[in-house]
Amino acid sequence: MPHRRRVFFVSDRTGLTVEALGSSLISQFGDIDFVAVTMPFIDSAEKARAAVAQINAAHRESGKRPLVFSSLVNDTVRAEIDKAEGLVLDVFGKFIVPLEQELGQRSTHAVGRSHSAGNAKDYNHRIEAINYTLTHDDGVTHRGLEDADLVLVGVSSGKTPTSLYLAMQFGVKAANYPLIPEDLEANRLPPSLIPLKHKVWGLTIHPERLHQIRMERRPDSKYAAEENCRYEVAAAEKLMRQAGIPFLDSTTKSIEEIATTMLHEARLVRRVY
Amino acid sequence: MPHRRRVFFVSDRTGLTVEALGSSLISQFGDIDFVAVTMPFIDSAEKARAAVAQINAAHRESGKRPLVFSSLVNDTVRAEIDKAEGLVLDVFGKFIVPLEQELGQRSTHAVGRSHSAGNAKDYNHRIEAINYTLTHDDGVTHRGLEDADLVLVGVSSGKTPTSLYLAMQFGVKAANYPLIPEDLEANRLPPSLIPLKHKVWGLTIHPERLHQIRMERRPDSKYAAEENCRYEVAAAEKLMRQAGIPFLDSTTKSIEEIATTMLHEARLVRRVY
Numbered sequence: 001m002p003h004r005r006r007v008f009f010v011s012d013r014t015g016l017t018v019e020a021l022g023s024s025l026i027s028q029f030g031d032i033d034f035v036a037v038t039m040p041f042i043d044s045a046e047k048a049r050a051a052v053a054q055i056n057a058a059h060r061e062s063g064k065r066p067l068v069f070s071s072l073v074n075d076t077v078r079a080e081i082d083k084a085e086g087l088v089l090d091v092f093g094k095f096i097v098p099l100e101q102e103l104g105q106r107s108t109h110a111v112g113r114s115h116s117a118g119n120a121k122d123y124n125h126r127i128e129a130i131n132y133t134l135t136h137d138d139g140v141t142h143r144g145l146e147d148a149d150l151v152l153v154g155v156s157s158g159k160t161p162t163s164l165y166l167a168m169q170f171g172v173k174a175a176n177y178p179l180i181p182e183d184l185e186a187n188r189l190p191p192s193l194i195p196l197k198h199k200v201w202g203l204t205i206h207p208e209r210l211h212q213i214r215m216e217r218r219p220d221s222k223y224a225a226e227e228n229c230r231y232e233v234a235a236a237e238k239l240m241r242q243a244g245i246p247f248l249d250s251t252t253k254s255i256e257e258i259a260t261t262m263l264h265e266a267r268l269v270r271r272v273y
Numbered sequence: 274m275p276h277r278r279r280v281f282f283v284s285d286r287t288g289l290t291v292e293a294l295g296s297s298l299i300s301q302f303g304d305i306d307f308v309a310v311t312m313p314f315i316d317s318a319e320k321a322r323a324a325v326a327q328i329n330a331a332h333r334e335s336g337k338r339p340l341v342f343s344s345l346v347n348d349t350v351r352a353e354i355d356k357a358e359g360l361v362l363d364v365f366g367k368f369i370v371p372l373e374q375e376l377g378q379r380s381t382h383a384v385g386r387s388h389s390a391g392n393a394k395d396y397n398h399r400i401e402a403i404n405y406t407l408t409h410d411d412g413v414t415h416r417g418l419e420d421a422d423l424v425l426v427g428v429s430s431g432k433t434p435t436s437l438y439l440a441m442q443f444g445v446k447a448a449n450y451p452l453i454p455e456d457l458e459a460n461r462l463p464p465s466l467i468p469l470k471h472k473v474w475g476l477t478i479h480p481e482r483l484h485q486i487r488m489e490r491r492p493d494s495k496y497a498a499e500e501n502c503r504y505e506v507a508a509a510e511k512l513m514r515q516a517g518i519p520f521l522d523s524t525t526k527s528i529e530e531i532a533t534t535m536l537h538e539a540r541l542v543r544r545v546y
Contacts, residue, residue, distance in 0.1 A: 005376070014533040016442070017293040023545050024290055025368055028346070028380035038543050040533050067375065073301070087375045095298050095362050102340065102360045103278070107301035120482075126528075130434050134410075161403050164437060168528075169289070209393075254546070255399075255441075260287035260313050270311050272296050273527070 006058040006066040007036040010051055010081055012073055012111045015040035018091055022069035034067075042072070043111055048080035055084040073111045126171045126273055133167040136175035142192055148175040149268055151196055153189075153240070154203035155179055155232045157213050158250030158258065162203065165259045171271045172263065184235035189243045201262050202240040202247025207233045209251045279331040279339040280309040283324055283354055285346055285384045288313035291364055295342035307340075315345070316384055321353035328357040346384045399444045399546055406440040409448035415465055421448040422541055424469055426462075426513070427476035428452055428505045430486050431523030431531065435476065438532045444544045445536065457508035462516050474535050475513040475520030480506045482524045 007026060009019040015038045026034050039051050058066045066086040072078040073092055082088055096107050135141060136148065137160055145151065149172045152159045163174035183190055193200055207230040214224035222228055240247045246265065248258050263270055280299060282292040288311045299307050312324050331339045339359040345351040346365055355361055369380050408414060409421065410433055418424065422445045425432045436447035456463055466473055480503040487497035495501055513520045519538065521531050536543055 003376075014529050016529060016533065017290065017297055019543075019545055020290040021294060021364060021368075024344070025365070025372060028369065028383065029372070029376055029378055030381055031378065032376060036545070040537050065375070067372070071297070087371065089368050089371060091294060091364075092298070094367055095294075096301065098360065098362060099298060099302070099340070102338065103276075103302055103305060105302055105304065108303055110301065110303075120485075127430070127434060130437065134407075134433070137407075157400070160407070161400060161441065164403065165441060168434065168438060168441060212393075256287050256289060256546075260289065264313050270292075272292055272309070272311075273529075 003031065004033045004035065004062065005064055006062055007034050008051070008055055008058075008066055008068045008070075008086070009036065009038040010042050010068060010070040010072065011038075011040050012043040012071070012077060013040065015071075018069050018071040021091065022067075025069075026067070042077060042081070043074070045076050045080050048072075048077045052080060052084045055086050059085040073109050075109070122171075122271070122273065125271070126168070129167040129171045129173050130164070132173040133163050133175070136173075137163065139177050145175055145177075145192060145196060147173060148196070148199065149173045150262060150266060151175045151177055151193065151200045152203055153177050153179055153193070153200055153245065154205075154247065155184075155236045156203040156205035156210065156250050158203050158205065158255070161255050162250070162258050162262075165255050166263065169256075169259065169273070170263055170268070171273070172268055179236050179239065181232075184232060184239060187235070187239050187242065189239070189245070197243065197245070199266065200243075200245050201266070202236070202245045203250050203258070204233060204237055204240075204247050205249065206251040276304065277306045277308065277335065278337055279328075279335055280307050281324070281328055281331075281339055281341045281343075281359070282309065282311040283315050283341060283343040283345065284311075284313050285316040285344070285350060286313065288344075291342050291344040294364065295340075298342075299340070315350060315354070316347065318349050318353050321345075321350045325353060325357045328359050332358040346382050348382070395444075395544070395546065398544070399441070402440040402444045402446050403437070405446040406436050406448070409446075410436065412450050418448055418450075418465060418469060420446060421469070421472065422446045423535060423539060424448045424450055424466060424473045425476055426450050426452055426466070426473055426518065427478075427520065428457075428509045429476040429478035429483065429523050431476050431478065431528070434528050435523070435531050435535075438528050439536065442529075442532065442546070443536055443541070444546070445541055452509050452512065454505075457505060457512060460508070460512050460515065462512070462518070470516065470518070472539065473516075473518050474539070475509070475518045476523050476531070477506060477510055477513075477520050478522065479524040 009022050011018050019038050068086040068088040070090045071092050159176045163176045166172040166174040211226045211229040218224050282295050284291050292311050315324050341359040341361040344364045432449045436449045439445040439447040484499045484502040491497050
């Protein structure tokens, strides 16, 4: 029976950062079956005590000390969570002291400085990128394609989530342009993409995976047939290679990895929201 | 002149986590003007040495030690980054040792365990949520509204990014249903939403901000007029209050905060991708 361990991500805000950090750390212990709960908005001593009660209950039930990853700005709240019967690892506490020493300043200890609504300019830029991406999804419109920061092509099904992620996370205007059978037969980029070649990126996929996805959409169609998927993927890769378009494989890479790789290699500005 | 400080986020993967963590920590020092650069995919000693050269150059240029937030699984790569002329704070190193002790295991030290493509089931769930949200954006279709995990209503412009974020980050099927003048006049929820009331959430906005946004879309229209915006926001809030629909203000909260609050209060499963 695998070793099971309860995990809590405790935050005074959204918990997104400490959840990502803690998940990444526990993924380093492959043999253990972790059961994780995120507790966001723990911003008062009272809420902290309720969280501690839940952590302690998990300890009693499982007989093992839970892992507690926390990010708590307020000293009183942190002191409460520290009392939990678990291994408490607080990100804020661990890093804020060396930062205060280095910068020669006390930190404001103000809750809610990350993922804040920020200034209207940043917000507008992000929303504009999302709207751009939504109206340039799957070749819906070719107008304004020259305004794109990136244009995604391919036969894969990962283009829509990747372009939305690029817009949402990084404020990148990402258009999404499917390669159609005519393009594959002609073995060249659609003419409207040629002047934009420097910002075109490809996505590919294992033919078996494409077959599975298409079988769900249109069972037993020619479109979904394994042979057709194999042909389309091979033809698209050939086209991209010949046109000098870099491409990534969405079968083995997550949306986050693909988006970050494109952003990085295309040397686009990386915004943090 | 404000104190300026260079910051580097160094990661062997996407850098998303260490960037979020570092940004949150430095936001606690409001007086300092931080200039941050993210360096993803630093996964070899050679790349680490190139990163160190860049950090050291920033030190020489600015005359101040840069802050270096890193998340590096590989000991050799970490040892290289440690040589940088900066305050190096490594998340992995700081937390992995106490975890190994607690769990009685060595960690695998395997790069790339977070944001991985994961299993096909998780991936499909996420893509399904994104597709659902795209096809239920802005009242495009009412069919299948009962399958939504959350239905967002309001006159605000934040519904689309919030519902997309819910789908992308948490795998939540979020539909998005605008309140139109007829709803506001009748002062009641659209009939199709009444049976779904338990999963309906509202978004509101400051009238001045709505006015600004609409002026960009349709300058000098009645739709964008300040008075009309004031009326619509007041009427929508009245309707939601009367119908018992909880609502949040997108003027003061980020997309992340709104999405996380809804997820949490609606007690939906919080997935980590």
